[in-house]
Amino acid sequence: MEIKMPKLDVTMTEGTFLGWLVPDGTTVEEGEDLYTVGTDKVSADVPAPTAGVLRYGSAAEDETYAVGTTLGTLEV
Template sequence: MEIKMPKLDVSMTEGTFMGWLVPDGSTVAAGEPIYSVGTDKVETEIPAPADGVLRYGDAAADTDYPVGTTLGLLDL
């Protein structure tokens, strides 16, 4: 399952990937915060959408990405 830059509000077109909150290769549970995203208004922790093993992608911390950009993978 792809982990993507979320759309946090209707006008959001990109966000800042702030970084991962758990190590690469970690087993995570659905609802557990796994990365954070910043906008000009707020920084938000994003939860895992399902149970699985987190695999980092090529996303660099403190970098802006368009909504929908794949940041990593979740092996189910």
Template sequence: MEIRMPKLDVSMTEGTFLGWLVPDGSTVAEGEPLYTVGTDKVETEIPAPVAGVLRYGDAETDTDYPVGATLGKLED
């Protein structure tokens, strides 16, 4: 499953990827905090949508990405 930049409010078109909260290759549980996203209004931790093994993508910390951009993935 791809991990994507979420849409945190109706007007959001991009967000700042602030970094991963767990190491690459870690097994994570559904609902476990996975990464942090910032907007001009809020910084928030985004939970894992499913359980799996985290694989970092090409997302760089403190970089803006459009909503829906792939940041990494969770493998079975």
């Protein structure tokens, strides 16, 4: 399952990836916070949509990505 840049509000078109909250290869539970995203209005921790093993993608900290860009994956 792909982990993507979320759309935090109706006007959001991009966000800044602020970093992972758990190490690569960690087994996570549904609802566990995986990473932090920032916009000009807010920063938010984004939870896992399902349980699985987190695998980092090519997302770099403090880089801006369009909504829907794949940041990593969850192996379920």
